[in-house]
Amino acid sequence: MESYQVIILAAGQGKRMKANVNKQFITIGSEPLLAHTIDVFEQDDWCEAIYLVIQPNDRAMIESIVAEKNFSKVRQFVTGGKERQDSVRLGLEAADPSKLTMIHDGARPFVSQEELHRLHKATERTGAAFLAVPVTDTIKQVEGGRVKTLKRSELYAAQTPQAFRYDLIQRAHEWAHNEGIQATDDVQLVELMDQAVEVVEGSYRNMKLTTPEDIQRAENMLQINRHSKQEEEL
Numbered sequence: 542m543e544s545y546q547v548i549i550l551a552a553g554q555g556k557r558m559k560a561n562v563n564k565q566f567i568t569i570g571s572e573p574l575l576a577h578t579i580d581v582f583e584q585d586d587w588c589e590a591i592y593l594v595i596q597p598n599d600r601a602m603i604e605s606i607v608a609e610k611n612f613s614k615v616r617q618f619v620t621g622g623k624e625r626q627d628s629v630r631l632g633l634e635a636a637d638p639s640k641l642t643m644i645h646d647g648a649r650p651f652v653s654q655e656e657l658h659r660l661h662k663a664t665e666r667t668g669a670a671f672l673a674v675p676v677t678d679t680i681k682q683v684e685g686g687r688v689k690t691l692k693r694s695e696l697y698a699a700q701t702p703q704a705f706r707y708d709l710i711q712r713a714h715e716w717a718h719n720e721g722i723q724a725t726d727d728v729q730l731v732e733l734m735d736q737a738v739e740v741v742e743g744s745y746r747n748m749k750l751t752t753p754e755d756i757q758r759a760e761n762m763l764q765i766n767r768h769s770k771q772e773e774e775l
C-alpha cells in the first residue's frame with residue numbers, strides 16, 4: 542500500500558495573527574487549530590507516522606492534545622528552529638530516511654485526503670511535488686518603485702503539503718543550510734538544485750491561517766466542510 546510520513550510544522554511565533562497565544566492553539570470549531578491539522582493525517586490510512594515540530598514551551602500543551610485525541614501516529618516532538626526552513630531541517634533529521642516525506646504547515650487544517658493521495662502519486666513519479674492553486678488576483682512585482690505585472694496564467698499560489706523522496710529533500714536542505722540559502726517553502730530548494738518538481742492541483746479551501754481575519758474564514762470553511770460531508774452521507 543502507498544505510504545508516507547508527514548512532518549507537521551508548528552514551531553512558529555504566529556506574529557501576524559496578533560494573538561496572545563501561539564496560533565496553533567486558536568480554537569476553531571471547538572478544537573485547537575493544530576488538532577484539526579493532525580487529525581487529517583491520523584485519518585489517512587496512507588500516513589504511517591507524524592513528526593511534530595514545536596516550540597519547547599508548547600510541548601506540555603501539545604502532548605495533552607495528542608493524548609486527549611489519541612493521535613497514535615505521532616512518533617516524535619521535535620524542537621523547531623528560528624525560521625520555518627530550520628524547523629523543516631530539524632524535522633527531517635528526526636524522520637525516517639526510508640519513507641516518502643510530506644512537509645505540512647500546522648496552520649493549514651483543511652487539506653483533504655484526496656489531495657494527499659494525488660500528491661503522493663505525483664511524488665512517486667517525480668520525486669518532488671506540491672499542492673497549488675492558480676492565483677485569482679492580478680499580481681504585481683514592485684521593486685525600487687517600478688511596477689511590473691506578472692503573467693497571471695503562469696502563476697500559482699503554492700500550498701502545503703509539499704512532498705519529496707526523502708533523500709532529495711534532505712540533500713536540498715543540507716545544501717541550503719551550508720550555503721546560507723533561505724527559502725519560504727521547500728520546493729524552492731529543490732528547484733534551485735535543478736530537480737524536476739510537479740505541481741498538483743489543490744483547493745482554495747486549503748488556506749493557511751496567518752492573520753486575524755483568517756479565523757472567521759476558517760470557521761466558515763468548517764461549516765462548508767460539515768455541510769458537504771452531510772450531503773455526501775445522504
Ligand SMILES: Nc1ccn([C@@H]2O[C@H](COP(=O)(O)OP(=O)(O)OP(=O)(O)O)[C@@H](O)[C@H]2O)c(=O)n1
Pocket residue numbers: 550551552553554555556557558594621622623624625626628646647648649749750751
Ligand atoms: N520557525 C518556524 C516558523 C514557522 N513554522 C511553522 O510553519 C508554518 C507556516 O508558517 P507561518 O504561517 O508563517 O507561521 P508563523 O511563522 O508562526 O507566523 P508569523 O510569520 O506570522 O510569525 C506554521 O504552521 C508555523 O508554525 C515553524 O514550524 N517554525
Ligand SMILES: C[C@](O)(CO)[C@H](O)COP(=O)(O)O
Pocket residue numbers: 625646698699700701725726727749
Ligand atoms: C510553505 C508555504 O505555506 C507555501 O505557501 C508558505 O511559504 C509559508 O510561508 P510562511 O510565511 O512561513 O507562513
